Amino acid sequence: MIDKTPPPNAEGTPIRPPILFLIVDCLRADRAFAEVKLAPDRYLGRLARRGYLFTTAVTVAPTTTPAVATMLTGLYPFEHGLRGLLGFARPADVRTVAAALREAGYWTEADVAGPLVPQLRLFDEFDEYRWVHWREASLHGPRGERIAGRVRELQEAGQPWFLVVHLWELHEPRQVPAGFHGPALSRTVYDRALAALDARLSEVFPDDLLTDAVVCLIGDHGENLRFEPRGKVGKGFANLLWWRPTRRLAQPIARRLIRYGAHSDSKRLLRLAPRALITHGHHLLEPLLRVPFVLAGPGVPHGSSDALVSHTDLAPTFCQLAGTWFQGGVGADGLRFDGSVDADRRVFLETAWLTPIPGVHQIGLRTPRWKYMELADGGGGAALFDLETDPRESRNVITRYPDLARELREELRAALAAARIGERMTDESSALVERRLADLGYVS
Ligand SMILES: [Zn+2]
Numbered sequence: 001m002i003d004k005t006p007p008p009n010a011e012g013t014p015i016r017p018p019i020l021f022l023i024v025d026c027l028r029a030d031r032a033f034a035e036v037k038l039a040p041d042r043y044l045g046r047l048a049r050r051g052y053l054f055t056t057a058v059t060v061a062p063t064t065t066p067a068v069a070t071m072l073t074g075l076y077p078f079e080h081g082l083r084g085l086l087g088f089a090r091p092a093d094v095r096t097v098a099a100a101l102r103e104a105g106y107w108t109e110a111d112v113a114g115p116l117v118p119q120l121r122l123f124d125e126f127d128e129y130r131w132v133h134w135r136e137a138s139l140h141g142p143r144g145e146r147i148a149g150r151v152r153e154l155q156e157a158g159q160p161w162f163l164v165v166h167l168w169e170l171h172e173p174r175q176v177p178a179g180f181h182g183p184a185l186s187r188t189v190y191d192r193a194l195a196a197l198d199a200r201l202s203e204v205f206p207d208d209l210l211t212d213a214v215v216c217l218i219g220d221h222g223e224n225l226r227f228e229p230r231g232k233v234g235k236g237f238a239n240l241l242w243w244r245p246t247r248r249l250a251q252p253i254a255r256r257l258i259r260y261g262a263h264s265d266s267k268r269l270l271r272l273a274p275r276a277l278i279t280h281g282h283h284l285l286e287p288l289l290r291v292p293f294v295l296a297g298p299g300v301p302h303g304s305s306d307a308l309v310s311h312t313d314l315a316p317t318f319c320q321l322a323g324t325w326f327q328g329g330v331g332a333d334g335l336r337f338d339g340s341v342d343a344d345r346r347v348f349l350e351t352a353w354l355t356p357i358p359g360v361h362q363i364g365l366r367t368p369r370w371k372y373m374e375l376a377d378g379g380g381g382a383a384l385f386d387l388e389t390d391p392r393e394s395r396n397v398i399t400r401y402p403d404l405a406r407e408l409r410e411e412l413r414a415a416l417a418a419a420r421i422g423e424r425m426t427d428e429s430s431a432l433v434e435r436r437l438a439d440l441g442y443v444s
Pocket of ligand 1: 025026063064065220221
C-alpha cells in the first residue's frame with residue numbers, strides 16, 4: 001500500500017507530484033512487455049526500467065468507454081452506469097478522480113479521442129478537456145507537438161497537475177508512419193504501429209521534462225491479433241469484413257460464428273467475432289483483457305508484481321500519490337508497490353452493450369487463478385478456465401469443478417444485482433454520439 005501521507009519536502013510542505021496518465025487504446029500486455037522488438041532505450045523500455053510493472057492487470061470491459069469510465073471513477077461499469085458506447089452518460093452523483101484531485105489543489109486536464117465524446121459527461125469535472133477527432137488524434141501529427149507544449153506549460157505554471165492523454169495510434173486504422181513499415185521491424189501492422197508510437201512517445205515526453213512527475217501508462221483493453229494483417233495481402237483479407245461489396249456476405253458469417261462461439265464449450269470461436277478478427281469488444285478472453293500497467297516517478301519504487309489488479313484501482317492510486325483519498329467502489333484498492341498479492345482478489349468483467357448479436361453480452365469474474373464467464377441473459381454458455389494451468393483458455397473445466405463454478409457464479413450475480421445504468425442521453429446527444437461512433441466504424 002502506498003503511504004497515505006505524501007513525503008514532505010525540505011520546507012515540510014507535502015509534495016504533490018504532477019501526474020501524467022497515458023491511456024494507450026488497444027495496448028496488449030504481452031506486446032507492451034516483451035513480444036515486440038521495442039527498442040530498449042525508447043519510451044516503454046525506459047519507463048519499465050525505472051518504474052513498477054503490474055504483469056497481471058486486466059480491464060473490466062474490453063471496450064473504451066466503460067473501461068475509461070472505470071479508470072476515472074474507481075467503479076465497475078455496473079456501478080457507474082456507462083455500460084456501452086452509446087446512449088448513457090455519467091450520472092451526476094458519480095464522482096471522478098478529477099474532482100478529488102482538484103480539491104487537493106491539482107489542475108486537471110484531459111486530451112482524449114475516439115468514443116470519449118463530451119456527451120458522456122465523463123470529463124465534466126476536469127478543469128480542461130479536449131476531444132479530438134480520430135483523423136487529428138495521431139501523436140505523429142500536430143497533436144504530438146501540441147501535447148508536448150502543453151506539458152511544458154503545465155510544468156512551468158508551478159501548480160500540481162493531472163493530465164490524461166488518450167492515445168489512438170494502435171486502434172484501427174493503425175498509424176504506421178514512414179520508417180516503420182516493412183517486416184524487418186516486426187511481423188504485424190499492430191506491432192509496427194506500437195514501435196512507431198514508442199519512438200514518438202520518447203520525443204513528446206522526454207525524461208528531463210518529467211523528472212518530478214509520476215507517469216502511468218496503461219491499456220484500456222487488449223486487441224485480437226489472431227488475424228492481424230502481416231502485410232498488404234493480410235490487410236486486404238481482413239478488410240473483406242468491412243469492404244462494401246464483400247461485407248454483406250462476410251459479416252453474417254462472422255456473426256454466426258460469434259453466436260456459436262458464445263455457447264460453445266471452448267469459446268475458441270468467439271475470437272472470430274466480426275470485429276474481433278482484427279479488433280476488440282466481443283468477448284472476455286484474455287487477449288482482450290490483459291493490459292500493461294506501468295507506473296514510474298516519485299513515490300513509486302522500482303519493481304514488478306504479478307498480483308491481479310484492475311482499472312478500478314487507478315483512481316484510488318492517483319489520489320494516494322497526490323496525498324488525498326478516493327473511495328472507489330466494490331473492491332477498488334490502491335495499487336500495492338510491495339509485491340504483496342491479495343489471493344482473494346476478484347475482478348468483475350462484462351462486455352459492453354454493443355450490438356444486438358446474440359452471445360456478445362457476456363459477464364464474468366476473474367480471480368488470480370480462475371475465470372468464470374457466462375452469457376448475460378440467462379446464464380447460458382458458461383465456462384470456467386484455470387488460468388494457472390491453461391493460460392490460453394483452451395479447456396473449459398466447468399464440469400470438473402461444479403462447486404467452484406457455482407460459487408463464482410453466485411458471487412458474480414450478487415455483485416450485478418445492484419447494477420445501475422447511466423443517465424439516459426437526450427435523443428439529440430444520442431444521435432450525435434451515434435454519428436461519431438459510425439465515423440469510428442463502431443456501428444454498422
Ligand atoms: Zn479502446
